[in-house]
Amino acid sequence: MTAILWVLGALAAGAIAEEMLGGVSYLCRRILRRAARRLPLEHRVRYAEEWEAELLALPGGPVTKLVWTLRTRGGVRALAPALAPSRRRIEAAQPSRAGMRRAELIDRAQAGDVQAFGDLYDEYSLTVYRYIYGRTRSSALAEDLTGETFIQALRVLDAFRWQDRDFAGWLQRIAKTLIAEQPQR
Amino acid sequence: MTVPVLKILQAFFAADGDGRLYGLELSGSTGLKSGTLYPVLARLEVAGWVTSTWEETDPREAGRPRRRYYELSPLGRRAGSAALGEFATGSIPVDRPQPHPAGPAWKQS
Numbered sequence: 001m002t003a004i005l006w007v008l009g010a011l012a013a014g015a016i017a018e019e020m021l022g023g024v025s026y027l028c029r030r031i032l033r034r035a036a037r038r039l040p041l042e043h044r045v046r047y048a049e050e051w052e053a054e055l056l057a058l059p060g061g062p063v064t065k066l067v068w069t070l071r072t073r074g075g076v077r078a079l080a081p082a083l084a085p086s087r088r089r090i091e092a093a094q095p096s097r098a099g100m101r102r103a104e105l106i107d108r109a110q111a112g113d114v115q116a117f118g119d120l121y122d123e124y125s126l127t128v129y130r131y132i133y134g135r136t137r138s139s140a141l142a143e144d145l146t147g148e149t150f151i152q153a154l155r156v157l158d159a160f161r162w163q164d165r166d167f168a169g170w171l172q173r174i175a176k177t178l179i180a181e182q183p184q185r
Numbered sequence: 186m187t188v189p190v191l192k193i194l195q196a197f198f199a200a201d202g203d204g205r206l207y208g209l210e211l212s213g214s215t216g217l218k219s220g221t222l223y224p225v226l227a228r229l230e231v232a233g234w235v236t237s238t239w240e241e242t243d244p245r246e247a248g249r250p251r252r253r254y255y256e257l258s259p260l261g262r263r264a265g266s267a268a269l270g271e272f273a274t275g276s277i278p279v280d281r282p283q284p285h286p287a288g289p290a291w292k293q294s
Contacts, residue, residue, distance in 0.1 A: 047223075049244075050253040054208045054219075057252070068219055075220035082227040 024062035028055055028069040035073040040084040047079075106167060110157050117157075120167075121150055128171050135179055145182075149175045186268050189217055189225045194265040197235075197257045205254040207240075226255060234261030 029052060036048040051072055058068055102123070108116035128149050133142035152174050153160075160170055192215040199214065200206055206214075212222050229235040240252040257265060 046253070049250045050208065053240075053250040053252045056249050057207075057209050071218045071220035072223065073220075075223050078220075078224035079227055082224050082231060 024066055025055070028065050031069050031073055035076045038076050039080050043083050102167060106157075106160065109154075110160070117154060124168055124171055125150065127168050128175055131172055132175050132179060135176075136182075141182070145175060145178050148178050152178065187225075189215070189221055190229065191269065192217060193222075193225060193229065193235075194257075194261075194269055197255075197261075198266070198269065203256070205238075205256045207252045207254050211255065229261065230255075233258055234264060 032051040032055065033048050036044045036051065039047055055065060055069065058065055102120075105116045105119050105123075109120055125146055129142050129146045132145045132149070133139060136142055136145070149171055153171055156174075160167070193211060196206065196211055196214040197204060200210075208219070208222060208226075211217070211226070212219060215222070217225070226235060226237075230237060234257065235255050236258050237253050237255045240254060242251055244251050
């Protein structure tokens with residue numbers, strides 16, 4: 001932040017000439033792209049392009065551009081939640097994009113698509129691993145049982161109904177059973 | 186109904202032409218800074234009061250990124266004029282669109 005203030009001060013004092021405009025534009029574009037990356041996935045490309053167009057149309061010199069950029073970036077804190085109301089609300093109201101993708105993955109896996117099952121594994125294995133590790137306190141056992149959980153899940157995948165909504169919870173119940181079946185040490 | 190929302194609604198009703206405005210124009214006519222403008226526009230868009238579309242130009246041909254244009258949806262027009270009417274009866278040109286008195290500085294030639 002200090003560096004930014006310094007740059008602003010220098011620009012305002014005219015210590016840095018208009019040739020800097022190119023450099024500032026580059027810096028602004030970078031800041032805006034990074035800011036856009038803090039938005040929900042499906043909105044990033046749109047805002048990156050929108051802001052870049054605005055930046056180009058912005059009248060005024062480097063100071064104006066940089067101030068505008070920093071303000072826009074500051075607004076991301078309010079913009080991100082406006083675009084993505086809380087996860088809980090989305091899931092209650094309508095399946096989120098990620099939720100729809102997962103539903104589709106589960107459908108495809110149930111139809112026998114191995115690739116889709118692999119994607120589900122990628123998405124949920126860490127959650128399952130953490131759950132098991134939390135209960136067994138053994139990383140080796142947790143690794144084994146995570147694999148077991150998915151093998152079991154594949155076997156009984158037909159029994160999963162998407163109405164349950166909670167695929168992670170369903171996996172967790174399988175894992176819980178597997179943990180209970182472990183011989184007491 | 187917050188003040189920034191009212192300002193934005195007012196700007197749309199006062200807009201001349203096709204009623205489509207891009208961010209800088211809205212910022213110019215409302216006086217809202219970009220840090221406030223985009224979050225408010227996003228909320229209006231999520232609520233269905235405002236819709237946005239890309240400028241119809243090929244960014245490669247134009248050599249610059251496309252602008253994003255905002256306009257009031259029919260819902261926003263109805264709800265917005267009701268809200269503005271409630272807020273300040275008579276002082277806002279709701280039915281008769283009027284050009285913004287001065288216009289944003291970069292549009293003056």
